[in-house]
Amino acid sequence: MEKLMNILVLCILAVALVKADPIWEDANLDTIGLLRKYGYTAEALTVTTSDGYRLGLHRCTGGPLSPPALNKPVAFLMHGQLSSSADYVIMGPNNALVYMLADLGYDVWMGNSRGNRYSNTHASLHNESQAYWEFGWHEIGTIDVPTMIDFILARTGQQKLHYIGHSMGTTVYFVMISEKPQYASKLRSVQLLAPAAYMTYILTPYVRWIATYAYTFDLMFQMMGTYYFAPTTEMDKQAAYDDCRDGAPYQEMCANQIFLIAGWNSVETNRTMLPVINAHSPAGASIKNMLHYAQIVRSGIFRQYDHGANNWLHYGQLTPPLYRFTGHSAPVAFYYGLNDWMATPSDVNTLHRAMGSQVTLFHQVPQASFNHMDFVWAINVRSLVYDRMTQEMRKYD
Numbered sequence: 001m002e003k004l005m006n007i008l009v010l011c012i013l014a015v016a017l018v019k020a021d022p023i024w025e026d027a028n029l030d031t032i033g034l035l036r037k038y039g040y041t042a043e044a045l046t047v048t049t050s051d052g053y054r055l056g057l058h059r060c061t062g063g064p065l066s067p068p069a070l071n072k073p074v075a076f077l078m079h080g081q082l083s084s085s086a087d088y089v090i091m092g093p094n095n096a097l098v099y100m101l102a103d104l105g106y107d108v109w110m111g112n113s114r115g116n117r118y119s120n121t122h123a124s125l126h127n128e129s130q131a132y133w134e135f136g137w138h139e140i141g142t143i144d145v146p147t148m149i150d151f152i153l154a155r156t157g158q159q160k161l162h163y164i165g166h167s168m169g170t171t172v173y174f175v176m177i178s179e180k181p182q183y184a185s186k187l188r189s190v191q192l193l194a195p196a197a198y199m200t201y202i203l204t205p206y207v208r209w210i211a212t213y214a215y216t217f218d219l220m221f222q223m224m225g226t227y228y229f230a231p232t233t234e235m236d237k238q239a240a241y242d243d244c245r246d247g248a249p250y251q252e253m254c255a256n257q258i259f260l261i262a263g264w265n266s267v268e269t270n271r272t273m274l275p276v277i278n279a280h281s282p283a284g285a286s287i288k289n290m291l292h293y294a295q296i297v298r299s300g301i302f303r304q305y306d307h308g309a310n311n312w313l314h315y316g317q318l319t320p321p322l323y324r325f326t327g328h329s330a331p332v333a334f335y336y337g338l339n340d341w342m343a344t345p346s347d348v349n350t351l352h353r354a355m356g357s358q359v360t361l362f363h364q365v366p367q368a369s370f371n372h373m374d375f376v377w378a379i380n381v382r383s384l385v386y387d388r389m390t391q392e393m394r395k396y397d
Helices: 002-020 022-028 031-037 097-103 137-156 168-179 181-186 205-212 214-224 234-244 251-262 271-280 287-299 308-315 345-358 381-394
Strands: 041-048 053-062 074-078 107-110 161-166 187-193 332-336 359-364
Touching: 022 031, 022 234, 022 271, 031 041, 031 053, 041 137, 053 097, 053 137, 074 097, 074 137, 074 168, 097 107, 097 381, 107 137, 137 161, 137 168, 137 181, 137 287, 161 168, 168 181, 168 187, 181 187, 187 381, 205 214, 205 251, 205 287, 214 287, 234 251, 234 271, 251 271, 332 345, 332 381, 345 359, 359 381
Parallel strands: 074 107, 074 161, 161 187, 187 332, 332 359
Antiparallel strands: 041 053, 053 107
């Protein structure tokens, strides 16, 4: 009996120690909770799109170095594929972009695209139905982002804002300006991290595999009734903590999972934070998002979703319409990494040529191993990227 009691006490102590671990705490806090934990003023808001999707907007109005005040310049951040606003927060006050911008005096807003954990309800559709998930990043670019921009400008009383996007957050910017060029006049500047439009030379094996068998995957997902990538669950968070924390035997495998998507860069990977990263990502997305990217890889053309034999019904033509690369009246800055497996230097250069003089800054990150996710999670991302980016933004405040 005494032995059993000792085991029980040890188990209780182990659970208490886990719950006291700040890594475990950050893994379980949401975006707003993380901001408030570190002394920043934050609020969560909801805006409904014209087609009924309820989008979660997160706002950070200030912190210890720059308290909330009226008429601060506005910065709007859009996340990448399978991600959320948490990407810009989880690495903490010394690294993450939101804290840096807030300290510099910006009113920081973070968008969440339809279908992720913060934007997963609808005015009339159930979020498990096929009808709910009939969207991709075209709809995010033509509906979600414009809706959020209008809401932010109305709420703040500002005429313009800075747009910052990473990965899919850059794709939806290009879609917005192509299809709704009037929104260029609402932007002070555009800062694009790992700009993604052309994807001919993508190196990520998962995406190349899906692209190779895109039509087979599409049919398979439809037959299975699978319409979305689910966000992490409580069980996933616990598994990530057990497997990826410091001292865990599988920590390096957790790092390798990221490298296989983004490109290898061991030196910039904060392994201590892997449980937090894996707790917040993936955050959920539609299957159609990934299939649209797979089509871009296959075709080498940046164009709308290919519905195959049904293109005529959707577009009145046999092939999908091309996205236009004109109308970018706000200054546009590109930031790209030499070891980015998703937005490769070759593809970014193709995009740069398509944009021409509309790109006012073409910045190569000064580290040969810098990868796709380093733009939000790298140990030295501030000195390698954000210092240069905020210097560029200051020109247009």
